[in-house]
Each structure stands twice: as structure tokens, then as C-alpha cells.
Amino acid sequence: MSKPYLVVRASIEPSVMEEFVRWYEGVHLPHVMEIPGIERAFRTDCRRRGVNWTALYELADQGSIQVAFTSGEAERARRDWERWLPHVSELSVEVYAALSAIPGYEHWN
Template sequence: MKSRQVWPPVIVVRANVPLDLLPQFLRWYRESHLPTVMAIPGIVKAFRAQCRRYGITWAAVYQLRDEGALQLALESAQAQKAREEWQAWLPFVGEISVEVLAGLVPLPAYHHWN
């Protein structure tokens, strides 16, 4: 079976930040939170987007070096600090979600179907 490229895992964070607080939130994110996140072992890139879909006004995607970095990143002291930084915003944020997305290699059992 031919091997396929497996994409590096990403962590997707979405939040519904009230629009009147969004400028203050973005300043906090850029000046304080983003440097904390980029210090997490295994995080190699960060992307941010403003959203106006399904009640989400802000989103960020953090790319990890590889699958092996995922557990290290989530358990690190830097990740704990990043989670703690969110505490000040929780009373104002209507919803927040964190998802980990990772690619899968083709499964041999389904080789003939793919």
C-alpha cells in the first residue's frame, strides 16, 4: 500500500466574544496570550480568524510539530498557564470550544475500499 502524507495535528479554539469586547480581547490575545501559547512545547504555528458564523466571533488554530508533540503540549506547564489566562475572560465569553484534529493513516482493512 502506498503511504500517504499525514497532516500534523492542530488544536482549534473557538469563542463567542461579545463584539463590544472584541478589540480588548484581541489586544489581550496578541500581547499576552499568543506568546504564552507559542511557548508551549510542540506548537509551531498559530493562525487566527474573526468569525461571524453560528455565534462564534473568534477562532485560532495552533499547529503542532507532529503527533508525538500532542500529549507533551497538553500536559506542559505552559499549556496550564494558557488555560489559566482564559479564566479572566470566561464570564464574558458566551461559548468556548477546544478541538484536537489529527490526520489518520489509511487503515489496511479498508485498503480496497479507498
């Protein structure tokens, strides 16, 4: 089964991007990597509908999703973002995970 991914997209003010990158790499990313279940992180510049920041985080397995989101480490990582919110015009957090069979549901062709 494929591993789930957490995708964070943001539109950061260009005037603070250099400082934001330093903060992300030096403070936020180390905090994110302490979240239970997060195994790897990827970052890229993005030009999708005004979004200029994208980060992907690979989780260990499906069971890691809830654990990761409710952990104290995740709360600390979310608090890290607060200082940047005045410089963010768009922020989305998405989870991509494989769907499993739905018990009790049958499809007849």
C-alpha cells in the same frame, strides 16, 4: 503525514472584543507559542453560528498533541483564559489530526 491542528473557537462579547484582541496578541499568544510542540498560530474572525473568534495552532507532529496539552506552559495558557470566561458564551477546543491504521483490524471487501 499532515500536521495536527488545535482549533479554538469562541463567542466573545462584542463590547470587550477590542480589549480581548490586545490581551490575546500581547499576553496569551506569546504564552501559547511557548507550549512544546506548537509551531505556528493563525487567527481569524469567524461568523459561524454566533462564534466570532477562531485561532488555529499547528503542532509539530502527532506525538506533540499529548505533550502540548499536559505541559506547564499549556496550563498557564489555560489560566490566561479565566479572566475572559464571564465574557464568553461559547468556547470549543478541537484537535484535527490524521488517523493512522488501527493495529489488528482488517477490512475485507
